[in-house]
Amino acid sequence: MINDIEIIKAESSKINAVDFDNLTFGSVFSDHMLVCDYKEGKWRAPKIMPYQPITLDPSAKIFHYGQSVFEGMKAYKDAENNVWLFRPLDNFKRLNISSKRLAIPELPEAYFMEGLKALLDLDKDWIPTNDGSSLYIRPFIFASGQGFHASPADEYKFIICTAPSGSYFAGDVKVLIEETYSRSANGGVGFAKAGGNYAGQFYPTQLAKAKGYHQVIWTDDNTHEYIEEAGAMNIFVRINDTLITAPTSDRILDGITRKSIIELAKSEGIDVQVKKLTVTEVVDAAKNGTLKEMFGAGTAAVVSPISAFGYKGEDYELPKLDSTYASFLKKRITDIQTNKTEDPFGWRFKVD
Amino acid sequence: MINDIEIIKAESSKINAVDFDNLTFGSVFSDHMLVCDYKEGKWRAPKIMPYQPITLDPSAKIFHYGQSVFEGMKAYKDAENNVWLFRPLDNFKRLNISSKRLAIPELPEAYFMEGLKALLDLDKDWIPTNDGSSLYIRPFIFASGQGFHASPADEYKFIICTAPSGSYFAGDVKVLIEETYSRSANGGVGFAKAGGNYAGQFYPTQLAKAKGYHQVIWTDDNTHEYIEEAGAMNIFVRINDTLITAPTSDRILDGITRKSIIELAKSEGIDVQVKKLTVTEVVDAAKNGTLKEMFGAGTAAVVSPISAFGYKGEDYELPKLDSTYASFLKKRITDIQTNKTEDPFGWRFKVD
Structure with a gap:
């Protein structure tokens, strides 16, 4: 357990602008995001903040050398408003397997799992309940460290965003x-x-x-x-x-x-x-x-x-x-x- | 020829802080950068602006799907202060060959060549003259369009940054x-x-x-x-x-x-x-x-x-x-x- 997730809440929610009956896939984003920085050889404690733009130096290695990994997950709400994930530890483990191959430092399990739970707790109203809909969850890590040298970055960002989503494909x-x-x-x-x-x-x-x-x-x-x-x-x-x-x-x-x-x-x-x-x-x-x-x-x-x-x-x-x-x-x-x-x-x- | 390159000059130059006798590779950046946006199906005219951070939505496709291409070039200054490039049209052509394979819209030649010339003209004092040094030039394109759907973005950024640089490898x-x-x-x-x-x-x-x-x-x-x-x-x-x-x-x-x-x-x-x-x-x-x-x-x-x-x-x-x-x-x-x-x-x- 980590007890030090700093939470900065959005001043107002965007949820009323969302048509939950006509959701596409991954194009509307919930109020908050989780951000975790890797600096000076260490992943720093996660923070939850309002969904907001990311600012990077033009030489950030993500732009040049494709050093990034991601996961895809879904959260569902049942009839009693309980929130459910599906095999989330498998996503966490795979994220680290992907990271290792991409020379990205592995993430502590608590930062992923506790961070995700805190984020879902804060944005649980964003989980759709319509059949076939869900809250799509996108954990991702990318190289934010700088320099035009084809080598692993020294800084990374781990972010989780969520997006209330309908079906990925329509029909056969x-x-x-x-x-x-x-x-x-x-x-x-x-x-x-x-x-x-x-x-x-x-x-x-x-x-x-x-x-x-x-x-x-x-x-x-x-x-x-x-x-x-x-x-x-x-x-x-x-x-x-x-x-x-x-x-x-x-x-x-x-x-x-x-x-x-x-x-x-x-x-x-x-x-x-x-x-x-x-x-x-x-x-x-x-x-x-x-x-x-x-x-x-x-x-x-x-x-x-x-x-x-x-x-x-x-x-x-x-x-x-x-x-x-x-x-x-x-x-x-x-x-x-x-x-x-x-x-x-x-x-x-x-x-x- | 394009005559519509908007130029916003840096208020002051960072050049005096640079030790040109001890340059590493691609880690110090010149005063300006060229930026060209692809929006609504079209590359927009290039702009030159002070070297500055890039702001992107967390769902920008570069973070998730690695849709990016780049080039590497060098500018040299001779004894008469003339500025020289080496086969730059070949870099331009290869950039578009790379872009095509990555489903990135191809860039007009004038935006690349005229943009690059205008940028080098503005930052020509940044071209090192020491033996083995040069101004490394990094043209790159990445997907700035948004969405958690694994498909090509609808918006891109083409940027040229330059970095006065020493040798890439030291020794054998x-x-x-x-x-x-x-x-x-x-x-x-x-x-x-x-x-x-x-x-x-x-x-x-x-x-x-x-x-x-x-x-x-x-x-x-x-x-x-x-x-x-x-x-x-x-x-x-x-x-x-x-x-x-x-x-x-x-x-x-x-x-x-x-x-x-x-x-x-x-x-x-x-x-x-x-x-x-x-x-x-x-x-x-x-x-x-x-x-x-x-x-x-x-x-x-x-x-x-x-x-x-x-x-x-x-x-x-x-x-x-x-x-x-x-x-x-x-x-x-x-x-x-x-x-x-x-x-x-x-x-x-x-x-x-």
């Missing part, structure tokens, strides 16, 4: 299996939630969008034969009644929704295989009718059904099933997240 | 040929000067430093058998009297110093081979005595001789020759850059 998603561009290298930073991993995906995704797709499914950079992930989501494929997803690696993010889906599906008696998945296998299954479902899994979208995929100039439609693993698992996981059902896994985390 | 460099980590993927962003490419190198470089090396030589992520580049420098190897460097690719930066060295060496009758270079070839040459030199080439360090390399736990010392390609080519290129000799290549660019 049509994806393109990538044959030219790549997201990550063996021995690279693909497993980390590093800022640079995202910027590199924008241009290939723009090209895919121009062809009518919403997202890219990334394949390995060497052969483009193995399905990896979708950049903001891990990918699951159902062939007959077996649910398959790729193993994590140094190229693939260890998604918290991904691992929850695996555990949940197994506990429901679904045959789950974590194995390398080839594009050929998926295309063959689409052709012979054994490909039943594909979906993405990630914090922002939770479970996002894929309606079709494109590969080598051909489109493959997924069948429209009455009952899907995707909708079943999405309901199970969101019911646990929102305290509508028992949580046999101990994933739900009450914010007191 | 001992490098480690990397066998585990990687800098870039096939189909990735390695050829671009994207921020994220640099942050990903910091941790492996820290590990190498802990073993007594200064820099990492990156190899391909698939086999770690091909020598690629050193992150802030391209790599040249001299075996007998042949100078070898790897071809550029989507993983390797198209270095301006690299291509100048190739052209210069060829014009001096040196046998230059641009070909895939294996680690085995370099190790074998070190063992049989045919490896004469290794050096890095880049804007910051110009030419940086390598004194030894490590590979699979063994260190290989380079011979100490009386006359080297590295020192010969470095003198030739810096003499051209600083207007001490003829420039048959048309590389030097006078700032009027």
Whole structure:
């Protein structure tokens, strides 16, 4: 426990200006933010302050060398106004795993967890209660230290902002299996939630969008034969009644929704295989009718059904099933997240 | 030509506080900076203003998705106080090549070139004249648009800052040929000067430093058998009297110093081979005595001789020759850059 979180409250709240019935994703921000500075070799105690602009020297290393990591989480409110998080310690641990790879100093657990709880307590009115909405939480760290020398910064900022948000994707998603561009290298930073991993995906995704797709499914950079992930989501494929997803690696993010889906599906008696998945296998299954479902899994979208995929100039439609693993698992996981059902896994985390 | 560069001059200069005889690299900044905003689908006319902090919303995409590119250039002053740049149009073109891959809108040439000339004209007293010193120029673009959605920003800032600088490396460099980590993927962003490419190198470089090396030589992520580049420098190897460097690719930066060295060496009758270079070839040459030199080439360090390399736990010392390609080519290129000799290549660019 830390008892020294300084809190400077906003003079007035912006909450009345927000239309909670028509929220987009991550574009409206709550009244407060948590800020924690790393200086002279040490993370300083977190402060909560009104949501406000950040001022940086033009030579701050974030602008030049992409030294940044982030996390994505959601807070939910149940019918009794209790506030819930989902596996928050896993986000904390992953943030430090990402930081280590990006040469960013690791953050103390109490600064993350106690800071987050204090922030949510202060801004709990910002947690939406509409179905499908949540308070999206964005913890991030970036290099604020200065200098035009390509080396790790000596100063960093850890910030948590929150944003009441609706759905990440509207409707089903049509994806393109990538044959030219790549997201990550063996021995690279693909497993980390590093800022640079995202910027590199924008241009290939723009090209895919121009062809009518919403997202890219990334394949390995060497052969483009193995399905990896979708950049903001891990990918699951159902062939007959077996649910398959790729193993994590140094190229693939260890998604918290991904691992929850695996555990949940197994506990429901679904045959789950974590194995390398080839594009050929998926295309063959689409052709012979054994490909039943594909979906993405990630914090922002939770479970996002894929309606079709494109590969080598051909489109493959997924069948429209009455009952899907995707909708079943999405309901199970969101019911646990929102305290509508028992949580046999101990994933739900009450914010007191 | 653009005639609408607004100039707001600093009220007083900081130049008297600078010790020009003891400059480090990129840590002291000149009085002014150039700023150009991209808003509502269009780059706005550049402004020159006093060097000052940048204020951004916490949701600015640079903090989260690493959407940034940069360039590195140098300005020199000759004995007659003329100001010279080296191949600046190549930096401009590469900036736009990087931007395209990072889904950043391309910048008009006049905003870059005229903006840079106006900035250098205003801050020309900041250009050091000591041997080995120069005014380091850092043009960069980053995503200032807001939102926690992993997609390209709708607003950007293009900024040029300058920093009177001494040498980038002091003395010879001992490098480690990397066998585990990687800098870039096939189909990735390695050829671009994207921020994220640099942050990903910091941790492996820290590990190498802990073993007594200064820099990492990156190899391909698939086999770690091909020598690629050193992150802030391209790599040249001299075996007998042949100078070898790897071809550029989507993983390797198209270095301006690299291509100048190739052209210069060829014009001096040196046998230059641009070909895939294996680690085995370099190790074998070190063992049989045919490896004469290794050096890095880049804007910051110009030419940086390598004194030894490590590979699979063994260190290989380079011979100490009386006359080297590295020192010969470095003198030739810096003499051209600083207007001490003829420039048959048309590389030097006078700032009027």
